[in-house]
Amino acid sequence: MRLSRSFLPTFKENPAEAQIVSHRLMLRSGLIRQTASGIYAWLPAGLRILRNISQIVREEQDSVGAQEVLMPTLQSADLWKRSGRYDAYGPEMLRIQDRHKRDLLYGPTNEEMITDIFGQIINSYKELPQTLYHIQWKFRDEVRPRFGVMRGREFLMKDAYSFDLNYEAAVASYQRMMLAYLRTFQRLGVRAVPMRADTGPIGGELSHEFLILAPTGESGVFYDAALEGQDWLDTPVDVTDPAALETFYKRVTTPYAATDEMHDTTAWEAVPEERRREGRGVEVGHIFHFGNKYTKAMDVSVVGADGERLYPEMGSYGIGVSRLVGAIIEASHDDNGIIWPDAVAPFKAVIINLKAGDETCDAVCEGIYNKNTEDFLYDDTSDRAGTKFANADLMGHPWQIIVGPRSAKEGRVELKRRATGERHDLTVDEALSLVLAGA
Incomplete structure (x- = not known):
């Protein structure tokens, strides 16, 4: 969505x-x-x-x-x-x-x-x-x-x-x-x-x-x-x-x-x-x-x-x-x-596009989203980054896949676990493997 x-x-x-x-x-x-x-x-x-x-x-x-x-x-x-x-x-x-x-x-x-x-x-x-x-x-x-x-x-x-x-x-x-x-x-x-x-x-x-x-x-x-x-x-x-x-x-x-x-x-x-x-x-x-x-x-x-x-x-x-x-x-x-348990959450992850309109950011986000349209929420709005992060935490998505211009050029994303606050710099495939495994 x-x-x-x-x-x-x-x-x-x-x-x-x-x-x-x-x-x-x-x-x-x-x-x-x-x-x-x-x-x-x-x-x-x-x-x-x-x-x-x-x-x-x-x-x-x-x-x-x-x-x-x-x-x-x-x-x-x-x-x-x-x-x-x-x-x-x-x-x-x-x-x-x-x-x-x-x-x-x-x-x-x-x-x-x-x-x-x-x-x-x-x-x-x-x-x-x-x-x-x-x-x-x-x-x-x-x-x-x-x-x-x-x-x-x-x-x-x-x-x-x-x-x-x-x-x-x-x-x-x-x-x-x-x-x-x-x-x-x-x-x-x-x-x-x-x-x-x-x-x-x-x-x-x-x-x-x-x-x-x-x-x-x-x-x-x-x-x-x-x-x-x-x-x-x-x-x-x-x-x-x-x-x-x-x-x-x-x-x-x-x-x-x-x-x-x-x-x-x-x-x-x-x-x-x-x-x-x-x-x-x-x-x-x-x-x-x-x-x-x-x-x-x-x-x-x-x-x-x-x-x-x-x-x-x-x-x-x-x-x-x-x-x-x-x-x-x-x-x-x-x-x-909210901090939703994985099995209950409305979405497994939210994709946060930190620079909507940037060609590379958009391409990476669209690539992730198009493979997971049923399970992922895509924050494609033009809101400020702080607003996007606040909304993601408020809604309690188990994972946040954060896509910025610099990391997107390297095919990498930042993955945040809502329950612990831990963040990891990963390739897109590595991030998706963790999210879809639910752990």
């Missing part, structure tokens, strides 16, 4: 309405624009980030056997009345009527709808297990939307739902999803710590939140410092082996970690004092096991091996895709702007 023809507005000043770093930087770097309270339009660079995150989430869901579907944003109120949650959910649910006076709602979550769909199709225990997911927009009418996409009213979410024959199989599905989540966050370039948590309005008994540690987090957290250096994914885990899953699960959930809502002071005191850590975290995922709460309430059953009907055990697994954009920025930025 050529910057001179792009829809990528950037701003020097911090917007008055933005209270936290991620909101300020998302507005300043042209990722989003607010259209109503807690509702945002995603501009081209922001949409590219959403798609990058979604694709990694999708691949890791597929890797543990989940199957993608797409459910509508609007749901019939009758489904929620069947489960008993329509009146209990609260004012966060946006309730509406169509022209025929039928009650509808803009889905805040999809347990009811997926249970109904499952019940229409699956009839026998032989067809279990099933895990279905989608990546879809949700709406929760927050009383006080704030912090940009971190606590907006409309948000993009991956939610998955597992259906199993019995408790043991349901726990194995839960553990597989724990693995998929940790793999997902690792690929996104962030460390999200799993913490025991309250199940909230979704219900159930087994529940973990995944939190990225950040000063602006909405939850107080308490955790064992042993978690800070732990590499949970240093050895492969066979998702078809229950024993391997159980070993993995114990390994990642044994060190003390809890939100302030679930903090157990007795257990906390058992952690050696020098290893106790307190802070705040941004929730980016939440997984639940809630048994047959919904299948029983909605009378969705399958025929068991003995011919009797039974209610499948369910789990629910959410990742806040749009919230992750803000959370990653909170965890990865400096005074100059």
